[in-house]
Amino acid sequence: DVKVTQSSRYLVKRTGEKVFLECVQDMDHENMFWYRQDPGLGLRLIYFSYDVKMKEKGDIPEGYSVSREKKERFSLILESASTNQTSMYLCASGGLAGYSSTDTQYFGPGTRLTVL
Amino acid sequence: GQQLNQSPQSMFIQEGEDVSMNCTSSSIFNTWLWYKQDPGEGPVLLIALYKAGELTSNGRLTAQFGITRKDSFLNISASIPSDVGIYFCAGLPLYGNKLVFGAGTILRVKS
Numbered sequence: 001d002v003k004v005t006q007s008s009r010y011l012v013k014r015t016g017e018k019v020f021l022e023c024v025q026d027m028d029h030e031n032m033f034w035y036r037q038d039p040g041l042g043l044r045l046i047y048f049s050y051d052v053k054m055k056e057k058g059d060i061p062e063g064y065s066v067s068r069e070k071k072e073r074f075s076l077i078l079e080s081a082s083t084n085q086t087s088m089y090l091c092a093s094g095g096l097a098g099y100s101s102t103d104t105q106y107f108g109p110g111t112r113l114t115v116l
Numbered sequence: 117g118q119q120l121n122q123s124p125q126s127m128f129i130q131e132g133e134d135v136s137m138n139c140t141s142s143s144i145f146n147t148w149l150w151y152k153q154d155p156g157e158g159p160v161l162l163i164a165l166y167k168a169g170e171l172t173s174n175g176r177l178t179a180q181f182g183i184t185r186k187d188s189f190l191n192i193s194a195s196i197p198s199d200v201g202i203y204f205c206a207g208l209p210l211y212g213n214k215l216v217f218g219a220g221t222i223l224r225v226k227s
């Protein structure tokens with residue numbers, strides 16, 4: 001079974017704190033993604049990585065950074081958490097090369113982050 | 117940017133009924149994926165489609181990749197209470213490496 005795991009299911013942090021969200025996948029996928037999901041706004045891509053040490057901004061990267069030192073691990077960092085970053089954060093991994101019958105994307109269980 | 121129009125937004129059906137939902141776009145897609153998300157959980161992949169015209173089943177679920185490559189539908193037959201959740205479509209655009217998501221269909225089942 002494909003497994004994408006996230007370090008925490010629930011997290012409560014204070015404004016201004018530095019927050020680390022960790023994601024690990026066991027499928028040897030090149031691509032990993034961080035999304036946030038908010039009611040009425042759907043899934044929005046924050047950052048993605050297509051290889052170790054490679055990253056690309058998604059649609060809403062402001063206030064976030066990422067790190068990918070190993071292929072299986074992709075971290076999302078909130079440098080200084082703010083209340084508008086309260087959200088559900090979803091990590092995903094997949095092989096999305098295009099034109100491939102193995103193209104797909106799997107999600108982790110999510111981290112519900114509350115910033116007070 | 118590219119968008120997927122998913123409909124209906126929500127459905128409230130009787131247990132045992134069949135359900136149909138679809139996603140359309142003005143752009144061509146190489147891959148269509150259908151997910152289900154339970155409250156407080158991450159989306160779970162239900163069906164993946166890779167060829168125009170492809171029809172794939174997974175238990176009571178059937179999904180098709182439209183011939184024009186611009187749409188896909190998901191059918192659920194004989195719905196049961198545990199089918200409740202949010203169903204998302206996602207497409208991988210031609211020449212793209214990031215999925216585009218539909219807004220989701222909320223399914224509620226009356227038993």
